Amino acid sequence: MMMMHRCPKFIFLLLALSALLFLLRNIHTLQITRQITLQINFNTVLLLEASPPPQGHNLSSLWRCPGQTLSPQDAREERSLLDAIDWPEHPRFPAGVYLRQTSDPAHSHFTILPPAEGGGVEYHVGGHLRALIQMRDFQGRPKRYGGDVLLARLHEPTLGAGVAGQVVDHLNGSYSAVLPLLWEGRARVEVTLVHPSEAVSVLRRLTREQPDRVFFQSTYLSGSLSETTVCNVCLAPSRQQPRLCNYTDPRAGEPWYCYEPKQLGCDARVTHAKGGFTQNIRANEQTLFQSVINMKVPVTASGPDSVTVLPEETVDNCGSVLPPGGASGYYYQGVWRALAGGSTVHQFNNASAITQCLSNKAVHMYGDSTARQWFEYLTESLPDLKEMDLHSLKQVGPFMAVDTGHNILVTYRCHGPPLRFATVPTSDLRYVANELDGLAGGPGTVVVLSVWSHFSTFPVEVYIRRLRGIRRSVVRLLDRAPETLVVVRTPNLKALTLYETLTNSDWYSLQHLRVLRAMFKGLPSRVVLVDAWEMTLAHSLPHSLHPQPPIVKNMMDVLLSNVCPKR
DSSP: OHHHHHHHHHHHHHHHHHHHHHHHHHHHHHHHHHHHHHHHHHTOEEOOOOSOOOSTTGGGGTSOOTTOOOOHHHHHHHHHHHHHTOOOOOOOOBTBEEGGGSBOTTTOEEEEOOOOGGGOSOEETTSEEEEEEEOBBTTSOBOOSOOOEEEEEEEEGGGTEEEEOEEEEOSSSEEEEEEEOOSSEEEEEEEEEEEOHHHHHHHHHHHHHOTTSEEEEEEEEETTEEEEEEEESSOOOOSSOOOEEEOOOTTTOOOOEEEOOSSSOGGGEEEEEEEEEOOOOOGGGGGGOOTTTTSSEEEEESSOSEEEEEOOOOOSSSSOOOOTTOOSEEEETTEEEEOTTSOOOOOOOSHHHHHHHHTTOEEEEEESHHHHHHHHHHHHHOTTOEEOOOOOBTTTBOEEEEETTTTEEEEEEEOSSSOOSSOEEGGGOOOHHHHHHTOOOOTTEEEEEEOOGGGTTSOHHHHHHHHHHHHHHHHHHHHHOTTOEEEEEOOOOOOOOHHHHHHHOHHHHHHHHHHHHHHTTTSOTTEEEEOHHHHHHHSSSOOOSSOOHHHHHHHHHHHHHHHSOOO
């Protein structure tokens, strides 16, 4: 009888031990698989920075187009912006650097620090959580220099809550993440390695040595005769192609050149298109851009990865004030809430609410496909907003939609080259600065600008010049029509493959984000930013060049809240 009672327990114990052995075996198998993958990569030496870089940030001297000179004021601004986005470079190794010497998220870790406010042991709403990040290489040794691209956020999926954090590089292999505490309850820290510093060195080298690695082409037509030539922001005459067609815009001042066709004249140009991409990355450098190894991979916690946040402490002030440079907003219950300095975000959950807000308004959207995504959101959300057939290409535009009953006009037009779209008729190539100069503006006019993604592979000076021209047109528009609303959408995070990284890395976008924020800072209050960077970082959905619908909906709520602020 005793044996009969013991058998179930004995069998259960055997099953438990078997399950444990199976789990340990699978863990060991995964470890061996990763070790084999890494061992293959360890045998690859990465020869980085073979040639010395130019002094300072003087990329402009390498790719300044003929006739492109800066005024003293513009030169000072450019220098200030380049200094502001300066990124630390790792020490140069005399004989190259092996993958095993580079940052490995699997060996790195972060540690949540005790609360700094008041010397207490509890975390409260209105305070900050700080985490110390220590980066290590594939051999487990601490890194001794900075330059890694790291992201940090605080989130809690059950509350639909999330906020972007700030990462401070201490230039010695350690980093601090500072995250605002904005909701009660659980808050989890997430740290992600986007690129090791050595990968950033490759991206910098590509921009310095191959600024024209994305190239474009134009087709020339005359009767039955057709020719296609290469185009770009800047071109150098060659022995085979000694003559250039100069398409520099006389008003915006934006340079654009094509090699002159051999039989047709420059006036016969009819289309613009992306020509291709020269992937001149060395084969052994590709190991620095592996999505499961060292590109957009989480860094684990050395202890707890979450804290419990208590209600705000009672203090003798008017509430919590985030320090300068803090988060622009955060999610709670899946809804974006703006912080100090931003308009209160209201919900526009149906066509009726959106239509009421946009009645008697003209919304003009300019830029890349992330602006086109907003246009499509409105046309899909409003059944009375009918898109007109302008016989435009689906990807390119221009597009126009009207609701005659409510007097609503919504338009979209892509920005001028560089454009990586498949094919654009040259008659549809318009620079945003020129388009803004053609607007009358006024209280019923809303302008949306999203210009960033197509500039990633070029020296940042090219992007600065484009934004400077747009900013000047915005100032002129607000001078003649100060009640015009101008909404500027920032870059956002993306999913990264090797190709996407070399052409549109988040590191490139981060440089553009900082430039854009600086260049539009201090303009009149009718110029507002929609912080797409933080809205994609703080959300739980995967990163994507075109953010998923819940994020876009929140972006549109921010836009509409600025168009129709509730008093």
